[in-house]
Amino acid sequence: MMYTYAQGFQALGHETYSAIRYKNKYYPDSEYDSVLFQHGKRDVTILLRWSRMVLEAVTGCDLFVFAYASILPGFIDLPLLKRMGKKIIFTFLGSEVRSIDAFEKEMQLLGVVNEYQPFIDGIRAQGEEKISRKLRRICSAEKYADLILSQPGFAQLQKRPYMRVSVPLNLSRYVFEVPGREIPLILHAPSSPLTKGTPKIMEAIRQLQAEDLRFEFQLIENLPNADLRALLTKADILIDELYADSVGVLSAEGMATGNAVLTHYPEEYAKVPAGCPAVNITTDNLVNRLREVIVNQGLRRELAERGRSYVEKNNDHIQTARNMLDWVNAVDTLTYDFQPVIYNQLMEFPEFHYLAKGQ
Numbered sequence: 444m445m446y447t448y449a450q451g452f453q454a455l456g457h458e459t460y461s462a463i464r465y466k467n468k469y470y471p472d473s474e475y476d477s478v479l480f481q482h483g484k485r486d487v488t489i490l491l492r493w494s495r496m497v498l499e500a501v502t503g504c505d506l507f508v509f510a511y512a513s514i515l516p517g518f519i520d521l522p523l524l525k526r527m528g529k530k531i532i533f534t535f536l537g538s539e540v541r542s543i544d545a546f547e548k549e550m551q552l553l554g555v556v557n558e559y560q561p562f563i564d565g566i567r568a569q570g571e572e573k574i575s576r577k578l579r580r581i582c583s584a585e586k587y588a589d590l591i592l593s594q595p596g597f598a599q600l601q602k603r604p605y606m607r608v609s610v611p612l613n614l615s616r617y618v619f620e621v622p623g624r625e626i627p628l629i630l631h632a633p634s635s636p637l638t639k640g641t642p643k644i645m646e647a648i649r650q651l652q653a654e655d656l657r658f659e660f661q662l663i664e665n666l667p668n669a670d671l672r673a674l675l676t677k678a679d680i681l682i683d684e685l686y687a688d689s690v691g692v693l694s695a696e697g698m699a700t701g702n703a704v705l706t707h708y709p710e711e712y713a714k715v716p717a718g719c720p721a722v723n724i725t726t727d728n729l730v731n732r733l734r735e736v737i738v739n740q741g742l743r744r745e746l747a748e749r750g751r752s753y754v755e756k757n758n759d760h761i762q763t764a765r766n767m768l769d770w771v772n773a774v775d776t777l778t779y780d781f782q783p784v785i786y787n788q789l790m791e792f793p794e795f796h797y798l799a800k801g802q
Contacts, residue, residue: 596688640685
């Protein structure tokens, strides 16, 4: 996302300086001005690269967009940047700020915890970063950032109003094609099978195969994004997440490439932009919704064509960058997308009193 943000700002005529600690193995073609840990490892030149990054960023940049961390350990650079008059945006993207205990309690309060229990169990099985680190990240951002971008599904520990973080796509990298096959090709490409609902999705696939429905299916794992994009262009149907709290990156990519997309998203809770053509699935309706798009070729085409228009309107990286600039320059008059309330509700339960100490 940082790479795509930079491309959006550049398209608007701004100079950018992009830095990352580690390159993501799924995006080897993403280029940055500074990669601190070369080949994912520390080496004797790390201090030199870090010093150069700090100097070039602090002296050359007016706006800082952070995800996960800032420049220096422990966010100690944030007060300095503020004193220098720099603008700061923090983008929260998920597990780096989500407390699964707090998420579970919110889902209980909303009466939908059973719907998310496999996701909750999957996160616990994988393990979480220490809550103290998450609280430090949130508190630092809320104290020093001019603007925060986030989503309700992982904002249980947040107290400041924020704007919705959207998936930025450089749509020139996504070839839109609706294959129009009679026998559709279905893809499922989970980054984390436990939390994406892969076991239930595979059950649905086997049930529909037993009905002698005609379709092809591919389970995709550990594939570089460029190769995945090429596969998506050739596919007809994408099954993404079964327990998602919003429309995620892969779903947006599926719509950009001409797929009928099936994923889970609570529209009112997440405030997904209006008109989303992704088929909203749950464990209860998955088989029926999937059967429908398999047998109805016309419906597949309609959903695919609407999907491309939807991401062009809501996910274009240039518009995303423009929004960020508009918002950060109008924070005093901004009408925020979300006003957090769940944090105060959590504080009514004794098991969450530790949050007040952390904050």
